[in-house]
């Protein structure tokens with residue numbers, strides 16, 4: 001058994017570190033070993049418990065009500081508010097869209113009106129639930145444009161959305177004006193606070209300037225907030241709050257129309273591990289309100305020092321309202337090379353492609369654990385930029401660029417994708433990514449620069465083809481049944 005754990009640790013050593021404050025996307029580190037330990041032990045203790053049936057596992061119901069209550073207190077929810085713990089931000093968003101759609105069964109072609117900066121989870125929700133996504137361009141300040149959003153609504157609009165904050169730029173939409181337009185028209189209004197919901201209330205208490213966005217704003221009917229981001233909980237928990245039980249009602253699903261147990265689900269999952277909920281509950285108990293206030297003070301100090309330390313050719317795209325920072329550069333270097341150079345120095349920062357006339361950027365999700373290392377971060381960043389300037393911007397062969405721009409992703413065959421993936425350096429020319437063909441390039445700048453030239457639809461198609469080739473089973477692995485693939 002210890003051998004298995006040793007192999008697991010060996011496998012894991014190739015991954016990004018989840019501690020140390022040097023991974024500025026995907027992971028959120030409190031920097032507190034005790035918080036981490038408690039969360040992990042709670043997950044382990046509940047790994048086998050099933051959240052399918054709250055009467056069979058009443059402790060899970062109790063923990064869910066505690067966690068939702070904490071969130072409701074934090075987000076100025078009225079006494080009528082209810083909520084659900086889901087597996088993550090995407091599931092909370094999916095459920096918010098699904099509930100809004102199903103609250104209006106008479107609408108034949110439902111639509112939702114969102115700012116263009118809304119998280120891609122809303123695109124996914126629209127895709128899954130057959131809802132039209134009406135994307136409204138944001139203003140020059142990267143915030144939602146309430147007048148334009150109002151103009152995009154009609155009788156079939158079941159939901160309008162604002163972000164607090166948006167992922168890509170870290171700014172809070174004018175929730176007051178968006179919620180007002182929704183209220184006036186009798187439309188639900190969701191605030192996506194998946195990433196900001198657990199820090200912005202503390203930012204306000206620390207005296208920072210945060211425009212109102214919680215349930216204190218009239219017209220806001222639901223809010224999503226992730227515990228596995230700035231709740232600093234283990235992965236797998238988010239909260240979806242609704243203003244009233246009536247708003248939540250369409251989210252619940254029951255089926256007695258089969259010969260087995262009556263299925264009764266509050267989320268998209270049915271059988272679900274109690275682990276993430278227990279982990280989140282334990283972290284909330286350990287940190288408490290005071291703990292989150294302290295961590296928020298740390299993370300905002302880190303953000304302020306990072307923003308103050310940015311120098312040319314880098315610039316902060318827009319002053320952040322929360323803990324996310326987008327950095328752009330001038331023509332002397334490109335952001336993708338900066339990301340690679342940071343990786344070479346032990347820092348993960350996330351590339352964001354150019355979009356809708358806006359340049360590509362470097363994204364930072366700053367954690368409390370980054371504060372003690374801000375000096376090192378800024379030093380690494382200036383070295384990375386110097387290296388990127390010395391290398392110059394990645395030059396994509398103009399012929400390749402023209403070729404990519406001319407392609408229609410819908411018309412491409414699997415062979416075309418094999419050729420393109422090989423040309424991009426993403427997948428070996430054998431076409432089979434698993435095994436020999438799978439060689440992720442050490443440096444991603446060339447790949448990213450090429451993708452950056454492609455249309456969003458082309459990027460999506462290429463990346464889906466890439467994922468398909470990555471995800472191939474290992475047959476005849478040690479420990480499995482004897483035998484390999486069945487002959488065709």
Ligand SMILES: *Cc1c(COP(=O)(O)O)cnc(C)c1O
Nearest residue numbers: 088089090119121167192194195
């Ligand atoms: C992270 C995020 C989501 C999606 O959450 P997951 O937990 O990754 O599924 C949705 N909205 C915003 C603003 C986010 O930052």
